[in-house]
Amino acid sequence: MSRDRIDRRRFIQTAGAAGVTLLAGCSAEQTGDSPTDTTATDGAGTTVGTPTEGSDTLVVATYGSFIDAVSSSPGDWIKQQFESEFDADLVWQTPPNELDQYVQRANADAEIDADVYVGLSVDGLIRLDENLEGGPLFAEAPSLDGQSNVKEGLGFDPQGRAVPYDTGYxxxxxxxxxxxxxxxxxxxxxxxxxxxxxxxxxxxxxxxxxxxxxxxxxxxxxxxxxxxxxxxxxxxxxxxxxxxxxxxxxxxxxxxxxxxxxxxxxxxxxxxxxxxxxxxxxxxxxxxxxxANPEGMAQFAGTDSPTLAASFMEFMLRPEVQAQIAVRNVAFPAVTNAEFGGENAEYEQYAQAPPEAVSFxxxxxxxxxxxxxxxxxxxxxxx
CATH class of the missing domain: 3.40.190.10 (Periplasmic binding protein-like II)
Incomplete structure (x- = not known):
């Protein structure tokens, strides 16, 4: 789903620069500070965030607009909240080819320096399973607190690797x-x-x-x-x-x-x-x-921090975090118990869910x- 996602973000930026007000599907107005400390990584795209010496580091791969959309994105908020609670640094990794980059690296026996992937779709999983030549790229999801609250019908991975964290309609x-x-x-x-x-x-x-x-x-x-x-x-x-x-x-x-x-x-x-x-x-x-176009997250099979990765995935499913992801990514929460609060009343009023969600x-x-x-x-x- 990456191309439309990127196009929507870029379109808003271009339209805004021209003084034209046109609206879109999975983005929102910019909130919070922009990500900083950006450095290039070895063939894996861009890493956002600098690990603190002596702290555990969790590397989370995702698509670029999840952390740096011109309008709004949840990445910076998630990083700040996760780091404030866990004794760890969260580092975002945004390869230009998204999931395909990791498939290519796995097929080339190159190192994959990431622990969790955020932004999986059913399309991506099918492409992964059709093109991966060796062992599994992602592990089966661990037992997660909050996973039982994921809405019925949003699960899209029969192998149990991907856990939905939001959806669009x-x-x-x-x-x-x-x-x-x-x-x-x-x-x-x-x-x-x-x-x-x-x-x-x-x-x-x-x-x-x-x-x-x-x-x-x-x-x-x-x-x-x-x-x-x-x-x-x-x-x-x-x-x-x-x-x-x-x-x-x-x-x-x-x-x-x-x-x-x-x-x-x-x-x-x-x-x-x-x-x-x-x-x-x-x-x-x-x-x-x-x-429905749900997005999911999964743990890389080769992570050396499986416990911290599972903690992050549980964090992403918390009711209050689900609400923030939905508001900032302008999507819908994946769980039935998201907690929006009065400050998000306008979002709840104007984000319309269908009477019936359908998908293959x-x-x-x-x-x-x-x-x-x-x-x-x-x-x-x-x-």
Whole structure:
């Protein structure tokens, strides 16, 4: 899910520099101090943080915007809170190729100087399992306090390595001020085919975009493996515009090129923080469903600090930490007992969860998803 995640963060920065207020899916306004003491590591990307002499050190690998988003990110807060409680230094490691970098290093028998990975997705695990040539990269998750509170259906690793720590939901964002205030998004996938909505939807390419991929998978859930290509043919006949990624699609939406865009159901959090008219940021869950994109964490099999790694994973599942991750990453907590507190009332008001979360399992996707996307791509390219 990395490409859209990075694109959303970069898009906000670029739009802000140009004086344009456009909102996004998994980011928020900058809070806290920016990370400091950045040094290059041997082939593993960037390390943020300097270990204190004599202290235990926990190296946590993640994607860059988890710690240095231009808007908001939870990494610095997590580092400060974890270090204040545990006699250890937390050092973030952000390799440019994210998970793929560690797969490549493992295949080359190179050292992996990290203890925990934060930011796993079902896509990443499938790619890992298809490309890893030797022994396991991640260990089976230890028994963790708080893991029993993870929401049903968010677990995505049948081998028990990855533990979810947050999730996002894909939805439509629509503009109720369009058509002189007469516009309203349809409530179902079939509704999008109504001629009244011709040319009104902006979507993303599932081969290059996480939001596009999730929307495609949701359509397969709705129409079945045997019916989704016919459905997309009908969408094309009704003028859907498929752009390369989230930033291009949301930019076109913000520019008034269409009144609906595939995006994230946290969109109103940004609209509220930026003082945007809420009518321009309405959320629609087609078929009363949102496609879930959970993120997980796992312990590297070669860690020499398994106890400290397990403590960190338990820390990440605490109710108050789950709330902070959700607010700062503008996502949803993975647990049922997150504690937001009154200071986060605006987040709880505007972050909309679907009546029903849907997704494909690891086993359903492995060996199928690439073929689904390739078939979709051939059909779109032929039209």
């Amino acid at each position: 894909i939805s439509l964002v629509w503009n109720a001020t369009a058509d002189s205030g007469e516009f309203a998004a349809p409530e179902t996938f079939d509704g999008l085919l109504d001629p009244a909505y011709e040319g009104d939807l902006l979507a993303q390419n599932p081969s290059t975009s996480v939001t596009g991929r999730a929307f495609l998978l949701h359509s397969i859930k709705a129409k079945g493996e045997d019916g989704y290509l016919d459905y997309w043919q009908n969408l094309q006949d009704n003028g859907v515009r498929v752009l390369e990624g989230w930033d291009a699609a949301y930019g076109a939406y913000g520019g008034g090129e269409a009144p609906m865009v595939v995006s994230y159901s946290t969109d109103q959090v940004f609209a509220n923080r930026a003082g945007e008219p809420m009518a321009e940021h309405q959320i629609r869950f087609l078929n009363d469903q949102g496609y 399992t690891y086993d359903e996707l492995k060996g199928n998803v690439q073929g689904w996307i390739e078939d979709w791509s051939r059909q779109v390219a032929s039209n």
